[in-house]
Amino acid sequence: MDFVRPIEAIVPGAQGRVLAVLAETTAELNLRTIAQLAGISQAQASRLLPDLVGLGVVERREVPPASLFRLVPEHVASRALLTLARSTDTVLDELGRLAGALPHPPVSVIVFGSFARREAVADSDIDVVVVRPAQVDEDDNAWSASLEAWRRDVRRLTGNPVEVLEVSADEAATGLAGRTQVWTDIRRDGRVVNGLGLDELRAVRSA
Template identity: 60%
Template sequence: MDFKQPVEAVIPGAQGKILAVLVETTMELNLRTIARLSGVSVAQASRIMPSLVALGLVTRREVPPSALFGFVPDHVAAPAISLLARARESVIDKLRRTAAALDPAPVSVIVFGSFARGAADADSDIDVVVVRPETVEEDDDGWRWALEQWHSTAERLTGNPVEMLEIAEHEIGERLRGRAVVWRDVVRDGVTVYGATIEQLRGTPARSS
């Protein structure tokens, strides 16, 4: 999945770019503003808007000397477009619920890298740290099965390869406090999907928001 431009990835071309702009605002916009924000020409926007209005996805209101256009959230197709626009947040939520259902449950699941930064595209890996509980052996059959299930779910959900970095609970604090590049990336960009936060795992006070 392209998480940088999720709407355009599924609805290609200028139409997808315009819908990606309109779905993110409750304001009505004029044609020039829509063209500027979506990165298309005014001529392209003027050709596409009538079809979106005809579908009922977009309203048109005359405000001479121009017209204002707005997304219709109650349209039957609107939820699908809104879900696309929030694909990253939706994936994080579903990965959290999947992790919560695992038995044995991980201490923590953290995504990092381009996905955590909101910069992942269709060619990106989803980088994940999974912290194994102290009471669970690395080769425990139940644990291995749980990890495989989570990994498989994550790949089906995103369509992206999932690279999983597994680490024991007693090791994670030292790694996160260290200077290795990968762990510094986790500390800088990591998003906790499930369980203990990065601050808790490091053994440091939580940062104020």
């Protein structure tokens, strides 16, 4: 999934660009502004907008000499578009929920990399740190199977490959205190979706 341009990924072309612009604001926009933000010509916008108004997805208000347009949020199609526009946040929430439902929930689940930076496109990996519970051994088959099932669920949720960095709480604390590139990235971009926060994980090492 292209999470940078999720609406355009599903609705390709100029129409998707126009809908993406309108989904990003509750303000009324004139035709020129919509065309500029969508990166299309005013002629293209003037051909597309009447059709969207006719479908009821967009409403038009005349303010002579201009016409103002906005998405109709109550429309069933608009609801789907707005859900797409919020897809990154939806995925982050769902990752945390799925992790919390594991038989042995992780100590912490941290998303980092391009997805955490909101830069993930269709071929981007979703990079995740999973901090293993203290009572679970590294070679515990049941834990490994449940974590692999979680990874598959996330892949099905997003369509993107999922790369899991599995560590113990002590390893996470050591990494967060160190200077390796991957842990520097995690400190800078990491989004905790379940369990202990980064500061709490750092404290594990000194506890």
